[in-house]
Amino acid sequence: MRTYISPTSILANDEMTYYLMNEDDALKEMSKLIREANEIINLSSTTIVRLLLHHFNWDINTLTDRYWEDSDRLFRKLNIPNPNSSPSSIDYNPLSPPSNIEQNPLSPTSSNSKLVTCKTCYVDKSFNEFFSLPCHHQHCLTCWEFYLESAITSDSNIQKISCPSRCNQIMNDEQIYKLLSNNERIKKRYQHILINTFIETNRLTRWCPGNSCSTIVKIKTYLPNTAQMIACDECKTVFCFHCSKQWHEPVQCTLLTKWEKKNRDESMTSEWIVANTKDCPHCHSSIEKNGGCNHMTCRKPGCVYEFCWLCLGPWKDHASRQCNVYEEGSSSKNQLSARENLARYMHYFTRYQTHNQSLELESKHSNQVEQRIQEMQAEAMSFTEQQAIYKAFDVLQQCRRTLKYTYAFAYYLYRNNQAEVFEQNQADLERATEALSGFLEQDIDSDKNNSLKLMDKTRYCDQRRKTLLDHCKEGYTEHYWAGLDTY
């Protein structure tokens, strides 16, 4: 188990600790909770304790409260036979030889070779090849294994397995594991089902959403409706614990859901605008975008016009333009026509989408550069220079991700003085990010000067990002953000 301090959470300002675990850690964690709960309620079957904990989302306090209130009612509700009223399960040796099997009249009478017919498969077998639960329904070991295998493979969510004679007697997990001791595959599968349910029903745990990543996150305290940043060190995914989506600061989970729904609803109208080709505003030849940087230069000989991919304005005086701000017409906001509403939405959506594309392109570029550096001769680039490049790509990606979500934030934001400060911060971060991205698109070499410049640009970008996010956080606390009505 590895411990981390969560660097950011949108609502809570206190540092939140989280752990990264694998399945084995999770299994230990699950057993520990079962043990702790059973120290209080003291049942003979830990499997029943597991079922009770599962019902209460692994919250021991709620379980024990309800249990002491009325345990009978609780067992009835969960359709579990009350273990306190069936004494046969106590002191029961799960794999003891059967005691009351009808003797097969055709079998030899010699006592140590007595054969018994299994009532399920009608095969004659010796005593020690049978097993029964406290309900005394005998089945041969082969039939048990077959029964368990089909129960476990047919229900990918199975939580309890009862006696095959349909008598409601619940099997203990230890009995299941023992009966499957020759079937490692099904045993592992059952264990995985239990761990998976444990993680998905426990409010404190979650799978890493990264592609085929099997890392598990556990947070220290549960805070409802609070976005919390988790960085998986296995697959490098940075995500929100609360909603499992890509980390989305400064937007809150509920607003992000609303924004994504809006994007789905508008997807027909927005398709045309996020195309990868646009016409050069100067010579009208078609230009394809294949890098993350939004500072474009037309490649047509004789044109070489430099412009901004987002607003198509000239790059020359781009710093003085408010590329990120939507200029509304003279009509006030709530009187915008449908056409203006769409234009306003498209302004934000295009930028949201373009930063996302840049994020993907730059992540690919980053991998290529990393590979090229590894192929270089050791003397071609110093360790410090290498680290400067890795750090720059890391900061660039954080800035892109932040910029992407600032456009969802800005779309819902009502205009006021603080909103203008936010837009200024956003413009500054955007400018710094494009400068860093453009710089990284140049060939990497080991020019001392370049390395220093790169570190400068990286530091500046990082600073702009922190300034913007700090202001957003302050706004949540001080209630600047009218329009983001979900907090």
Ligand SMILES: [Zn+2]
């Ligand atoms: Zn059988």
Ligand SMILES: [Zn+2]
């Ligand atoms: Zn039974």
Ligand SMILES: [Zn+2]
């Ligand atoms: Zn992961």
Ligand SMILES: [Zn+2]
């Ligand atoms: Zn979230």
Ligand SMILES: [Zn+2]
């Ligand atoms: Zn051109």
Ligand SMILES: [Zn+2]
């Ligand atoms: Zn622009």
